[in-house]
Amino acid sequence: MEAEGLPLVESLGLRRDEPSRIAPPAPCVTFSGSRHGIDIHLVCNGKCAVHGVDNVGTVPAALTTYLALQALRPDLVVSVGTAGGFAARGAKIGDVFVATGFANHDRRIPLPGFDKYGVWACGAHPVPNLQKALKLKEGVVSSGNSLDYCQQDWDQMVASSAAIKEMEAAGIAWAAALHGTPLLALKAVTDIVDGDRPAQDEFLENLAAAARALQETVPPALEFVAGKTLAEL
Ligand code: ADE
Incomplete structure (x- = not known):
């Protein structure tokens, strides 16, 4: 969502690309700049032409990632956004988690082979040094469209040992895997999935605080990544 992306555009000193680096009819909005010797592109899904709100969910996420990988050929994809967190796995509002793996929780296909395909569980590239340097919590990110x-x-989600619930990362992981491009995910907690309040209430209350947590975490994470090999992360 733009509410998650625009504070980062500001703190990373990026400029909106006019025209977007991803051509229509895809509604993606792109921002670009350089920092610490690396080129950075922040790519948002853009707005839904029918309903006027930000495009969210695994379908826009996979499409945007696929097109961004083709247009920009990055060395690394970082999925950044807000999410629900599981208190049972140590999540508190405003925490930022780094993903240890990805899975879907709403693709139920009880047919031989398709059951595992539906979940499409995969590990994230381990980033122990980044995690320690930024004092991030870690866990599996599970995606669905609600x-x-x-x-x-x-x-x-329990079967996947999910610590984080959101609506994009598994779609991004699928598109990144098609291109063989490594993926990191940094997710700031707006609501407690295993708590007693409706997600939408906590989400709206805590969106600004979680966006600030991303603003504090993503620039140093990119600085840490700059100039390192994947194995050094
Ligand atoms: N984004 C923020 N909180 C979420 C939740 N609980 N589920 C899915 N996406 C989210």
């Missing part, structure tokens, strides 16, 4: 969840979503 802000709330049903019992089957819950069961799959």
Whole structure:
């Protein structure tokens, strides 16, 4: 969402690309700049032409990532955004987690082979030095296309040992894997999934604080990554 991206545009000193580096009809909005000797492109999904709100969910995330990988050929993709966190896995409002793996929790296909395909679980590239340097919490990021969840979503999140619930990373992981491009994910917690309040109430209350947490974490994370090999992260 732009509410998550625009504070980072400011703190990273990026400029909006006019025209977007991703051509229409894709509605993606791109921002570019350089810092610490690396080129940085921040790519947002853009707005839905029908409903006027930000495009969210795994479908826009996968499309945007695929097109951004083709247009920009980056060495690394970083999925940055807000998320729900599991208190049982140590999450508190405003924490930033780094992903140890990705999975889907709302793709139920009980057919041989397709059951695992639906979940599409995969590990994230380990980043122990980055995690220590920035004192980040870590855990599995599970993605689905609803802000709330049903019992089957819950069961799959538990089966995946999810610490974080959001709506994009698994789609991004799939598109990044097609291109063979490594992916990191940094997710700031707006709401507690295993708490007692509706996600939408906590999300709206804590969105600005979580965006600030990303503003404090993402620039130093990029500085840490700059000039290092994947193995050094
Ligand atoms: N983004 C922020 N909180 C979320 C939640 N609980 N589920 C999905 N996406 C989110």
